[in-house]
Amino acid sequence: MIKKIxxxxxxxxxxxxxxxxxxxxxxxxxxxxxxxxxxxxQDMVDAVNLAMEDIGGKMAGLDVExxxxxxxxxxxxxxxxxxxLVKKDQVDFIGGFIWSHVLLASKKSALDSxxxxxxxxxxxxxxxxxxxxxxxxxxxxxxxxxxxxxGEVLNQNGVKSVYVMAPNYAAGxxxxxxxxxxFKGKIAGRDLTKWGKDAQLDFSAELAxxxxxxxxxxxxxxxxxxxxxxxxxYEQAGLRDTMPLYTVFTVDSIALPKLQAGNLAGVMxxxxxxxxGPDLDNPQNxxxxxxxxxxxxxxxxxxxxxxxxxxxxxxxxxxAVNGDLSNKDGMRAAMKKxxxxxxxxxxxxxxxxxxxxxxxxxxxxxxxxxxxxxKIVSTVMENHQDPYAAECKM
Amino acid sequence: xxxxxxxxxxxxxxxxxxxxxxxxxGLTLVFGIMDFVNLAHGSLYMMxxxxxATLVQLTDSFVLGVxxxxxxxxxxxxxxxxxxxxxxxxxDHLDHVLATFGMILxxxxxxxxxxxxxxxxxPLPEVLDSHIDLFGGHTFPVFRxxxxxxxxxxxxxxxxxxxxxxxxxxxxxxxSNRTMVMALGVDIGKLFALVFAVGAALAGLAGMLIAPITxxxxxxxxxxxxxxxVVIIIGGIGSIKGAFVAAMLVGLIDxxxxxxxxxxxxxxxxxxSAETSAPALSAMAIYxxxxxVLAFRPQGLFPPKVR
Numbered sequence: 001m002i003k004k005i006x007x008x009x010x011x012x013x014x015x016x017x018x019x020x021x022x023x024x025x026x027x028x029x030x031x032x033x034x035x036x037x038x039x040x041x042q043d044m045v046d047a048v049n050l051a052m053e054d055i056g057g058k059m060a061g062l063d064v065e066x067x068x069x070x071x072x073x074x075x076x077x078x079x080x081x082x083x084x085l086v087k088k089d090q091v092d093f094i095g096g097f098i099w100s101h102v103l104l105a106s107k108k109s110a111l112d113s114x115x116x117x118x119x120x121x122x123x124x125x126x127x128x129x130x131x132x133x134x135x136x137x138x139x140x141x142x143x144x145x146x147x148x149x150x151g152e153v154l155n156q157n158g159v160k161s162v163y164v165m166a167p168n169y170a171a172g173x174x175x176x177x178x179x180x181x182x183f184k185g186k187i188a189g190r191d192l193t194k195w196g197k198d199a200q201l202d203f204s205a206e207l208a209x210x211x212x213x214x215x216x217x218x219x220x221x222x223x224x225x226x227x228x229x230x231x232x233x234y235e236q237a238g239l240r241d242t243m244p245l246y247t248v249f250t251v252d253s254i255a256l257p258k259l260q261a262g263n264l265a266g267v268m269x270x271x272x273x274x275x276x277g278p279d280l281d282n283p284q285n286x287x288x289x290x291x292x293x294x295x296x297x298x299x300x301x302x303x304x305x306x307x308x309x310x311x312x313x314x315x316x317x318x319x320a321v322n323g324d325l326s327n328k329d330g331m332r333a334a335m336k337k338x339x340x341x342x343x344x345x346x347x348x349x350x351x352x353x354x355x356x357x358x359x360x361x362x363x364x365x366x367x368x369x370x371x372x373x374x375k376i377v378s379t380v381m382e383n384h385q386d387p388y389a390a391e392c393k394m
Numbered sequence: 395x396x397x398x399x400x401x402x403x404x405x406x407x408x409x410x411x412x413x414x415x416x417x418x419x420g421l422t423l424v425f426g427i428m429d430f431v432n433l434a435h436g437s438l439y440m441m442x443x444x445x446x447a448t449l450v451q452l453t454d455s456f457v458l459g460v461x462x463x464x465x466x467x468x469x470x471x472x473x474x475x476x477x478x479x480x481x482x483x484x485x486d487h488l489d490h491v492l493a494t495f496g497m498i499l500x501x502x503x504x505x506x507x508x509x510x511x512x513x514x515x516x517p518l519p520e521v522l523d524s525h526i527d528l529f530g531g532h533t534f535p536v537f538r539x540x541x542x543x544x545x546x547x548x549x550x551x552x553x554x555x556x557x558x559x560x561x562x563x564x565x566x567x568x569x570s571n572r573t574m575v576m577a578l579g580v581d582i583g584k585l586f587a588l589v590f591a592v593g594a595a596l597a598g599l600a601g602m603l604i605a606p607i608t609x610x611x612x613x614x615x616x617x618x619x620x621x622x623x624v625v626i627i628i629g630g631i632g633s634i635k636g637a638f639v640a641a642m643l644v645g646l647i648d649x650x651x652x653x654x655x656x657x658x659x660x661x662x663x664x665x666x667s668a669e670t671s672a673p674a675l676s677a678m679a680i681y682x683x684x685x686x687v688l689a690f691r692p693q694g695l696f697p698p699k700v701r
Contacts, residue, residue: 035613036511036513036611036612036613036614038511039511039512039513042511168670168673168674173670190669191656191669191673192669192670192672192673193652193673194673194674194677197617198616198617198620199617200652200673201607201608202410202604202607202608204406204409204410204535204538204649205403205406205407205649205652205653206652208399208402208403208406208532208653209399209653211532211533212396212398212399212402212532225513225608225609225611228515228609229607229608229609232515232606232607232608233535233607235523236518236523236524236525236535236536236537236538236607237525237533237534237535238524238525238533238535254512257512258512258513258514258515258609259515261451261514261515261517262515262516262517263517264515264517
């Protein structure tokens with residue numbers, strides 16, 4: 001009898017909770033679908049759709065509605081889309097954001113309305129530091145961290161001088177600051193190139209300067225199609241023999257298939273740093289990578305891994321409050337625990353809601369089927385927290 | 395001053411100039427002779443790159459790919475002229491802009507349908523994919539030398555065609571006074587179609603030459619078409635010679651700005667602000683040149699004689 005009553009009560013509680021709140025979880029996802037950078041956005045959307053399938057389209061028994069928006073690689077459009085998601089769709093969570101400048105322009109609209117904002121990629125220093133917010137979370141990294149790991153790698157390899165190149169926008173500057181933060185040698189020269197919809201793709205002048213600077217190595221940050229272009233031109237200029245290439249966010253599973261199709265073997269063996277890799281050994285990542293490859297026929301990128309994590313982070317929050325979406329404090333507390341299966345394995349959140357996590361050195365190799373991918377070589381930084389966390393009063 | 399580096403950067407500037415010339419030549423003829431504003435010229439540049447990428451993958455030969463893709467792009471240009479452009483000659487410039495902007499959207503979407511959004515790489519044969527050693531330890535990619543020589547050859551060919559052949563005479567006459575050419579009994583429709591197709595092939599060639607350096611991607615032409623318009627405005631609309639000189643000027647200014655402006659700015663600025671403002675300033679430089687040309691010589695540097 002008592003057993004029956006408890007069971008009934010439990011059932012009642014279980015049924016009642018969702019009934020009190022909204023009938024579905026609304027998630028907005030802002031990324032770049034058009035412009036050539038749309039390739040990245042597509043990878044993210046693919047990962048989000050896969051995650052939705054893997055959770056059966058439900059969180060804590062509630063249906064999940066996903067609204068995907070295109071920022072067109074432009075900060076003002078990103079902001080408009082966030083305004084629309086907040087005011088018209090009244091979403092509970094907004095995820096996505098490839099680009100730091102788009103995120104910086106859009107964040108106020110989301111955060112002022114009390115909506116949870118989750119960056120699935122961009123990690124500008126401002127949000128990690130002084131402008132940190134209780135409702136902002138990252139499933140990626142702070143921009144400086146990955147290049148900081150690369151700076152360490154340069155030190156370990158005994159590189160004395162390096163020439164750095166990055167696009168001229170918020171993240172490009174963070175990335176350069178990051179590598180300069182840890183690299184102990186000399187920065188032989190710096191180039192910031194035009195970025196955005198009409199980004200510079202021909203780096204002939206910059207590569208000639210790099211070569212003339214006499215630096216021992218070349219360090220670059222070129223996400224998306226610019227990365228492939230840069231590597232090709234690096235090869236064609238014959239720099240491979242004289243200036244080893246170190247990259248962050250440039251050689252990934254978006255660039256590699258194209259480089260392989262073009263047979264640019266020079267990229268083989270090149271090294272980059274990242275918080276994740278398709279071969280990272282944990283159950284969630286195995287499930288994700290094999291599921292992604294099965295569904296889309298190619299390796300997921302780190303953008304995809306972070307987007308996949310975004311959905312699982314949201315799920316952990318919704319489940320912690322039993323689907324009571326009005327309980328923002330409860331959801332925030334749950335997300336802060338980072339108690340969800342992440343593709344990068346277990347990690348924790350810092351005071352600024354950026355992950356404290358490992359960074360690995362990865363090498364470009366061919367897998368068993370001859371497909372070019374990356375393999376983790378070593379751990380460069382363990383449980384690393386970004387340098388701006390101290391500026392965040394939270 | 396490092397003269398070796400300076401020479402390399404001059405070559406890089408010339409290479410960019412040559413590419414711009416290939417694009418601007420067609421654009422300036424179409425604008426000058428037919429008085430037709432073709433925003434979709436950049437789409438033909440993109441189509442050339444995609445045709446070439448596909449053919450290179452099929453034939454495994456870059457040279458063969460280019461040779462086959464050239465007439466294909468010309469054919470596409472001819473079809474576009476026949477179906478869309480021909481109906482628009484009598485309309486004003488705003489209609490041209492609207493229609494050709496629509497064409498850009500159609501081409502971009504068509505590419506997305508046929509080839510997907512990822513873009514395509516064009517693999518080069520080993521000979522072209524390497525570099526040659528210049529004096530003082532400097533090197534220069536072989537493929538960029540090929541771009542420069544192809545562009546100069548095309549410029550020479552166009553010069554001979556425009557200045558020393560009957561068809562060139564008609565083109566020049568058309569640029570100077572269209573109505574008079576028609577009145578003299580020339581089949582202006584055929585001439586227009588020919589010029590449009592040749593312009594398309596030249597734009598396509600530029601696309602084929604840049605794609606092995608960057609890649610064939612959606613919207614690649616929309617980025618460069620603005621610069622091509624700057625070139626023809628500086629050079630004088632309708633003038634091949636003007637297009638050539640202006641393309642070289644723009645190519646050199648852009649490359650030299652990117653190469654040396656930051657060092658120049660560092661003389662009187664902090665090194666950080668110099669590095670941030672140099673790319674912005676060098677991106678602006680060609681527009682400043684255009685504004686100056688428009689202010690002091692609005693007809694451009696080498697306008698066709700007598701309108």
